[in-house]
Amino acid sequence: MKQEYSQLRAMVAITKGSLKAIFRSPSSVVFSIAFPLIFILVFGFIGSGGKINVNIAFDEKSDTANPVYLGLKNIPGIKVSPKTGMALQEDLEKGRITALVNIKAAADSAQAPYTIHLTSSEAANPQNVQVLQSILNAVISGINQQQYPAAPTIASISKEVKKIPGRVYRTIDFILPGQLGFSLLSAGVFGVAFLFFNLRQQLVLKRFFATPVQRPYIVLGEALSRVIFQLITAVIIILIGHFVFDFTLVNGWITFAQIMVLSFIALLLFMGFGFIVSSVAKTESTIPPFANLITLPQFLLAGTFFSIDNFPSWLQPISRILPLTHFNNAMRNIAFEGAGLSDCLFELGVLGIWMVVVYAIAFKTFKWE
Incomplete structure (x- = not known):
């Protein structure tokens, strides 16, 4: 009896092949892991003390x-x-x-x-x-x-300062979420854009059409490999930040798991931008300009290096629209303040709205050939 063709097994095979190709690409490893780690190492060392200079x-x-x-x-x-x-x-x-x-x-x-x-x-x-x-x-x-203790004064300050328990907010607690968010954004946009553009140009997708694999499973297989790779990089970044620079994970592994769920949601959204770029780009050389139009404003305005409250008042509303801003805010709330995903419904809602809009455009513009 002839065995029925398994679309799921085919999708897993595509995922494995694509994942191997990603790990064999030096640029993928550098920009996804090494690039954000360099920023984290720099800010981790210079911001470890928080003292005046x-x-x-x-x-x-x-x-x-x-x-x-x-x-x-x-x-x-x-x-x-x-x-x-x-x-x-x-x-x-x-x-x-x-x-x-x-x-x-x-x-x-x-x-x-x-x-x-x-x-x-x-x-x-x-x-x-x-x-x-x-x-x-x-x-x-x-x-x-010391010299005039009995001198008249309108008020005096007690030398004894009452202290209550609290967590030390380090520079790494602000920087790491921003760098992780930018790593996910860059991988989602640049990685997906170059991947599917090359798959079309090299007629790989066209060859897939000659097989029994259905089109949605082709996309899912390729996309799943990007998700797995980026979640691995997220794990590396968070663990290095936590064990080397004391990045705060309030509730330990529970907080870590919630961050991974949040990263997965954000990555799905950012990959939607990559699908759009891969479709509108006419040549491979036009992908970076289109991708930078999406990534650079968010890198600069979404609170990656410093709070958006420091921006001019006219610029802050623009910053608060960007999806990376809400990812950064949600991650900082979860990691440092001990909030759960249920406490970040506003940020998740904004990411959800962006996801609907982005994928609606992606479905309209995506090209198979």
């Missing part, structure tokens, strides 16, 4: 025999430049040094014993100048409390 220098005429000078030098995060003369002036003009500090003893006994003058450059970060001023005020306030 302000470079200053003392004027050659500055008074150094006073408690303010000693207090400022001993603060962690304050780096004092040893340079003098023209080298110091050049660093100051180019913003390498936040400010030149000059502590002068007051000539009039009726004034405060010392006057502090700051010299800065327009090239210096204004926020660092404000941080330095706040540090100086704190140092002076501390000295005043």
